[in-house]
Amino acid sequence: xxAVYLTFVLVLSIFLGFxxxxxxxxxxxxxxxxxxxxxxxxxxxxxxxxxxxxxxxIASWLxxxxxxxxxxxxxGGYMVTDRMLGMFKKKDSGGSK
Amino acid sequence: xxxxxxxxxxxxxxxxxxxxxxxxxxPATARNGNLLSSVGMLIAVVVTLLAHSIVEFHFIVIAGxxxxxxxxxxxxxxxxxxxxxxxxxxxxSGGLASLLVGWxxxxxxxxxxxxxxxxxxxxxxxGITTTGSVVAWGKLSEVMPSRAIVFAAQRIVNGxxxxxxxxxGVMFCMDPSTSSPEFIAVLVLSMILGVMVVIPIGGADMPxxxxxxxxxxxxAACAAGFAIHNNILIVAGALVGAAGIxxxxxxxxxxxxxxxxxxxxxxxxxxxxxxxxxxxxxxxxDDAYLILEAASSVTFVPGYGMAVAQAQHVVxxxxxxxxxxxxEVTYAIHPVAGRMPGHMNVLLAEANVPYDQLVExxxxxxxxxxxxxxxxxxxxxxxxxxxxxDENSPIYGMPIINVDKARxxxxxxxxxxxxxxxxDNPLFFGENTRMLFxxxxxxxxxxxxxFKS
Numbered sequence: 001x002x003a004v005y006l007t008f009v010l011v012l013s014i015f016l017g018f019x020x021x022x023x024x025x026x027x028x029x030x031x032x033x034x035x036x037x038x039x040x041x042x043x044x045x046x047x048x049x050x051x052x053x054x055x056x057x058i059a060s061w062l063x064x065x066x067x068x069x070x071x072x073x074x075x076g077g078y079m080v081t082d083r084m085l086g087m088f089k090k091k092d093s094g095g096s097k
Numbered sequence: 098x099x100x101x102x103x104x105x106x107x108x109x110x111x112x113x114x115x116x117x118x119x120x121x122x123x124p125a126t127a128r129n130g131n132l133l134s135s136v137g138m139l140i141a142v143v144v145t146l147l148a149h150s151i152v153e154f155h156f157i158v159i160a161g162x163x164x165x166x167x168x169x170x171x172x173x174x175x176x177x178x179x180x181x182x183x184x185x186x187x188x189x190s191g192g193l194a195s196l197l198v199g200w201x202x203x204x205x206x207x208x209x210x211x212x213x214x215x216x217x218x219x220x221x222x223x224g225i226t227t228t229g230s231v232v233a234w235g236k237l238s239e240v241m242p243s244r245a246i247v248f249a250a251q252r253i254v255n256g257x258x259x260x261x262x263x264x265x266g267v268m269f270c271m272d273p274s275t276s277s278p279e280f281i282a283v284l285v286l287s288m289i290l291g292v293m294v295v296i297p298i299g300g301a302d303m304p305x306x307x308x309x310x311x312x313x314x315x316x317a318a319c320a321a322g323f324a325i326h327n328n329i330l331i332v333a334g335a336l337v338g339a340a341g342i343x344x345x346x347x348x349x350x351x352x353x354x355x356x357x358x359x360x361x362x363x364x365x366x367x368x369x370x371x372x373x374x375x376x377x378x379x380x381x382x383d384d385a386y387l388i389l390e391a392a393s394s395v396t397f398v399p400g401y402g403m404a405v406a407q408a409q410h411v412v413x414x415x416x417x418x419x420x421x422x423x424x425e426v427t428y429a430i431h432p433v434a435g436r437m438p439g440h441m442n443v444l445l446a447e448a449n450v451p452y453d454q455l456v457e458x459x460x461x462x463x464x465x466x467x468x469x470x471x472x473x474x475x476x477x478x479x480x481x482x483x484x485x486x487d488e489n490s491p492i493y494g495m496p497i498i499n500v501d502k503a504r505x506x507x508x509x510x511x512x513x514x515x516x517x518x519x520x521d522n523p524l525f526f527g528e529n530t531r532m533l534f535x536x537x538x539x540x541x542x543x544x545x546x547x548f549k550s
Contacts, residue, residue: 028123048142070164084446
């Protein structure tokens with residue numbers, strides 16, 4: 001039953017994703033991509049659970065590496081997206097240097 | 098913290114991701130949207146750390162700090178022109194993390210066939226994402242040649258790899274164990290497959306691959322979520338997967354090719370375009386200045402060449418001078434110009450071009466006849482009229498920016514070599530085309546100097 005329930009969540013999320021993103025203007029394609037990429041770093045939650053559960057040593061090591069890589073993805077992804085979006089300016093909005 | 102509270106907090110995080118993505122849809126709200134989504138991530142991480150099942154923190158703290166420092170340093174240090182390869186590396190890093198999470202899940206007790214199947218999927222998708230992204234990074238940063246690497250029977254070899262992975266996967270799912278040799282086989286073969294599927298893809302097709310890998314990194318997180326029964330991984334992973342698929346689809350449409358065609362064929366070697374002959378009319382910077390000075394509407398059409406020449410700042414300077422001179426200035430951007438979706442927009446934004454001056458192909462084409470001068474900077478295939486006129490051309494049917502219909506076209510070009518697709522460009526021989534040979538940055542700097550004097 002659990003598998004069916006998780007699949008249910010999956011299918012609804014995919015449809016929601018399609019609805020949300022289908023209308024992004026081309027100007028924002030790169031920030032959208034790197035912003036979405038940062039969200040895929042959510043796998044850090046799974047990594048934390050593996051690394052901290054105090055189970056088999058190998059699992060903890062795998063989890064620790066996963067934490068490090070997911071953290072690169074999360075921190076790097078959000079920061080780089082923010083840096084890019086900070087450069088998008090409307091005309092005459094005080095941004096011209 | 099109880100599981101119920103943790104899951105409720107995950108719901109909040111999911112809502113923040115959804116609103117964040119929605120706000121990324123408009124330039125005015127995008128930055129706050131990204132911030133909102135990062136708050137969602139922070140909530141998810143903090144409540145997970147409060148879970149009862151987490152008893153050891155030293156691994157987490159050390160690994161987390163190392164990752165955070167590397168990520169923050171990379172994000173600050175990267176040049177805007179190097180953004181495609183940076184995004185590729187972040188993708189790969191997320192994919193690898195999901196692979197490792199799936200792998201670690203194998204050590205949990207009571208691995209059922211269903212869980213084994215989801216572990217298999219996270220290894221497969223995570224593995225392809227990891228090595229595929231590394232190869233994409235290599236091609237984009239030109240550590241390795243960016244052209245398509247094709248060899249005989251490539252598809253058969255890749256098919257054999259995939260078949261072997263599926264076979265090993267089935268055997269692993271039947272009898273999952275941490276020491277299963279089939280598991281190791283899946284792991285190794287998936288990583289090899291990631292390399293194999295990206296090497297035959299050439300430089301100009303990179304926007305498709307980057308967005309596809311982006312989608313995979315989400316799907317890998319999704320699969321890992323199934324493996325450890327975690328809702329937030331599934332929801333967030335699926336959102337990213339959907340976003341990547343949509344972008345991939347937009348990129349394919351902009352090249353009038355199917356995804357299968359981009360992934361499986363090195364570029365159109367079959368058809369030979371009708372040979373174009375004619376006279377090329379070069380122009381000097383001095384003459385180009387005189388025409389631009391008299392123009393009342395100018396549109397710049399940038400391509401990957403502008404990124405290579407790092408010419409975005411001088412282009413914007415020229416744009417400003419033209420505006421002061423009374424001309425209406427726009428920047429027309431083809432969806433697949435550059436090496437990733439929206440590449441040109443980011444570069445021009447870096448150079449302080451306001452986003453309301455960046456226009457899309459479908460907006461500029463209907464009024465291009467009224468444009469006095471179209472300045473093509475380092476773009477080739479995306480402005481090639483053969484895509485419209487010549488049924489024999491390999492790029493026939495691809496939507497292009499119809500610069501040939503503008504009153505005058507300047508093409509800034511190093512030499513007469515053809516574009517990535519190797520197709521001749523009849524635009525260069527057009528009646529209203531003037532070729533401004535030389536380094537794009539130097540040519541534009543020359544024009545700027547003329548305007549200032």
